[in-house]
Amino acid sequence: MPQPTPELIHARPVPRPSLWIWAGIVVVLVAMLVNGLLTNPNYHWDVVAEFLFDPRVVSALGWTLLLTVGAMLLGITLAITTAIMRMGTNPILRGVSWVYIWFFRGTPIYTQLVFWGLLPVLYPKLSLGIPFGPEWFVFDTQDVINAGVAAVLGLGLNEGAYLSEIVRSGLNSVDKGQWEASTALGMKRSTTLRRIVIPQAMRVIVPPTGNETISMLKTTSLVLAVPFTLELTFVTNAIGNRNFLPIPLLIVAAIYYLVITSILMVGQHFLEAYYGRGFDTEGTVRTKPVKGMSKRQRAILASGTVHPDPNAEVTP
């Protein structure tokens, strides 16, 4: 017997006038803001356009990117090394890494950068040899540590100390069972770290590291303490001051910082997707998801290999 088609429900949704009221308010505010930005002569949009692709500005952008990448690479290398040292069994190495984090997190980055800049004055010669014994190689500090190297060293060493804690919490978030499984298969500690633990820890490490990278992009402007004077903030400020038009050049710099940050965010999205592989299947959730959790977080919990860590989820 054919089933009679039931009368389908065509109910009106609950009216949500607040949605439209908010939309109206936002549209008006945005219009006012845009209008204010465009018509206010103090912003000198013509000057912004003139200097946006000025060769000095573009090259300054290049230096800023170089400093950011260099400092982050150094920082990540140091962070992974010191985080592993801190988790290891060697008390000397644990101590060394603790002191490193303690010192570089505990002193202002500005002061550190000034000291890196002063290094050639404090130690005019660098030598390689045995303490109190013979010296084999002697360099002029000036030649080895120029302003650019000092800037990257200063930023990178400081960043490494912060990232080290992030990496450590990432490594700790990987389930003990993963260590046991790979150990039982006969893998050495280093193989287990490289193949099993670090790839999983990356899921926890990448989001805050993206955050740190974006923060580093702007921290590079502090290298004038070295002094290193080729990066974006310094160059745009200098041009602005010379033209007596600081505001449009501040805008130029802000536009570039915003563009690079946007690109970094896209990159971070893809990195998260990569390290989330194997974790994004819904339906096999073994740990009960908490309402309001991101899909990624739920997937991580579902794998059962990491413990929920409220501090690990840092969104820029």
Added chain:
Amino acid sequence: MTAMVEAKGVHKLFGDLHVLKGVDLTVEQGEVCVVLGPSGSGKSTLIRCINELEQISAGRMFVDGELMGLKEVRGRLHRLSDKEIARQRSKVGMVFQRFNLFPHMTALENVMEAPRQVRRLDKAAAERIAREQLERVGLSDRADHYPSQLSGGQQQRVAIARALAMEPDLMLFDEPTSALDPELVGEVLAVMKSLAASGMTMIVVTHEVGFAREVADNVVFMDDGVIVEQGTPAQVIDAPREARTRDFFDKVL
């Protein structure tokens, strides 16, 4: 012929907690030994001591005639290096209650990992072995699935394949079906039975008394860190001599 496993007076302490209190156990080659006992009696600790996941506090543990984790030089004991212990472990497969598959790798990659990293096989050889082992546990068609895309029973079978890919002399199982939904227990036990039939030496901690009856050559009953009684399934399960053993089976049967 040397025994596959020989535990002699094995003690294990966690700080002040005395968990194993002098365990003597012999498992011959090709034998299936099932370990039963109440929770907290030290069953997991015992099999984790066999592959050095835990260091024993006293006694000696031999696997295939080789002293585990230690060597004797001129009458003094020395700990083996990480590398030497890793080599000893690579001959002993282990299957965990919670599977512990590598979640960022597919089933095939999970099984290939140790042959690649530990046995240093090239990719093609490792993949051939991995596919053979997945076939053996009936999961050829799931090779490219991630663990999160597999049922618990399938995950545990991948974990068995992963251990077998190292071509171990001995397989340890720590409650391999305890984390599974009841309807998935059978498929894992079936794989273990066929493994037993192929002559693999196995030590199995389980609460599946039916499996013990059917497959075990030797049933070991542990309580409070000692082996209370051992023998054939018929002796230990159906006609226990010790009161503690009787109490236990009265409760679980």
